[in-house]
Amino acid sequence: MIDLAVIGGGPAGLTAGLYATRGGIKNVVLFEKGLPGGAIASSSEIENYPGVEEVKSGMEFMEPWNRQCFRFGLTHQMDEILKVRKENEKFVLKTYDKEIEAKNVIVCTGSTPKKAGFKGEDKFYGKGVSNCATCDGFFYKDKEVAVVGGGDTALEEALYLSNIASKVYLLHRRNEFRAAPSTIEKVKNNNKIELILNIHIEEIFGDETGVNGIKYKDKNDNISTLSVPGVFIFVGMNINHDILKQDDGSFICEINKKGEVVVDLKMRTTLKGLYACGDIREDASRQVVCAAGDGATAAIEIINSLH
Numbered sequence: 001m002i003d004l005a006v007i008g009g010g011p012a013g014l015t016a017g018l019y020a021t022r023g024g025i026k027n028v029v030l031f032e033k034g035l036p037g038g039a040i041a042s043s044s045e046i047e048n049y050p051g052v053e054e055v056k057s058g059m060e061f062m063e064p065w066n067r068q069c070f071r072f073g074l075t076h077q078m079d080e081i082l083k084v085r086k087e088n089e090k091f092v093l094k095t096y097d098k099e100i101e102a103k104n105v106i107v108c109t110g111s112t113p114k115k116a117g118f119k120g121e122d123k124f125y126g127k128g129v130s131n132c133a134t135c136d137g138f139f140y141k142d143k144e145v146a147v148v149g150g151g152d153t154a155l156e157e158a159l160y161l162s163n164i165a166s167k168v169y170l171l172h173r174r175n176e177f178r179a180a181p182s183t184i185e186k187v188k189n190n191n192k193i194e195l196i197l198n199i200h201i202e203e204i205f206g207d208e209t210g211v212n213g214i215k216y217k218d219k220n221d222n223i224s225t226l227s228v229p230g231v232f233i234f235v236g237m238n239i240n241h242d243i244l245k246q247d248d249g250s251f252i253c254e255i256n257k258k259g260e261v262v263v264d265l266k267m268r269t270t271l272k273g274l275y276a277c278g279d280i281r282e283d284a285s286r287q288v289v290c291a292a293g294d295g296a297t298a299a300i301e302i303i304n305s306l307h
């Protein structure tokens with residue numbers, strides 16, 4: 001039986017594996033369906049990880065993590081975990097062709113932004129289209145940007161961007177927002193945010209250098225264009241929690257309304273021995289540095305629980 005199974009090899013899982021093995025846990029296996037690295041590996045640049053001054057591509061940035069995190073005995077098993085269930089005192093991890101037993105499990109399978117489906121969204125992803133204001137907002141310092149969405153995240157990210165950009169156009173297909181009243185109030189009172197409501201996005205357009213603007217249609221079918229180099233899309237997140245779903249449709253531990261795994265400050269879920277770290281967990285900041293911190297916290301907690 002494995003002492004510790006870490007599921008997902010992004011910043012959270014790799015850091016959990018590093019801390020667990022360096023902290024003396026013997027048999028720690030990282031289950032990652034692809035190559036370790038996680039979501040950041042798909043990013044063209046990262047420049048907000050403290051201590052790494054150079055601006056690097058996500059791939060380059062994760063390279064030393066892969067070397068360092070496996071230095072103390074962590075092993076990588078390239079497998080997709082389909083389900084985690086608990087049997088008596090142990091966990092059972094199901095893959096396509098086998099079942100693996102583990103004493104403790106840290107789930108770090110991350111989350112994936114939902115796509116809006118506009119023309120140009122995929123073409124310009126990473127070249128002006130983004131799902132993360134904290135990651136990419138700075139590239140639009142003193143420039144105009146568009147934010148698409150009408151929920152809490154869209155409004156919060158619009159507020160964040162208003163501190164950096166010269167102007168934020170907030171485009172929403174409905175007339176009203178589905179967000180906390182206090183956030184809506186802040187957005188409405190922010191003179192750098194212009195609301196464009198009741199519209200339908202037609203396309204995000206640009207050229208080989210990136211996004212040049214966004215085209216939308218109002219309720220009278222009039223087409224308008226905004227010339228912006230950046231479009232931030234926030235139409236929801238898919239939380240990668242399916243492996244925690246049991247045969248009867250219930251979850252093995254508590255999941256909140258947004259689908260995020262509920263944890264305490266030690267990254268413990270509501271089920272003993274099961275931890276969740278990084279973008280999958282409740283109230284995650286969705287940043288590499290935060291995911292790494294979660295991984296370290298969970299591993300330290302497991303080490304302490306063994307004494």
Ligand SMILES: Cc1cc2nc3c(=O)[nH]c(=O)nc-3n(C[C@H](O)[C@H](O)[C@H](O)COP(=O)(O)OP(=O)(O)OC[C@H]3O[C@@H](n4cnc5c(N)ncnc54)[C@H](O)[C@@H]3O)c2cc1C
Nearest residue numbers: 008010011012033038039040081110135278279286287288
């Ligand atoms: C384009 C882009 C740009 C970004 N820019 C920045 C930035 O500049 N700065 C910053 O701090 N953050 C940035 N982020 C956010 C950052 O990448 C995430 O916050 C971080 O990667 C979360 O780490 P994680 O370990 O929780 O999950 P992830 O990095 O998402 O890793 C999850 C891993 O789990 C694996 N996995 C999923 N399901 C299974 C399964 N069933 N079995 C086995 N393996 C599985 C996946 O393959 C993946 O490797 C960016 C994200 C993206 C997409």
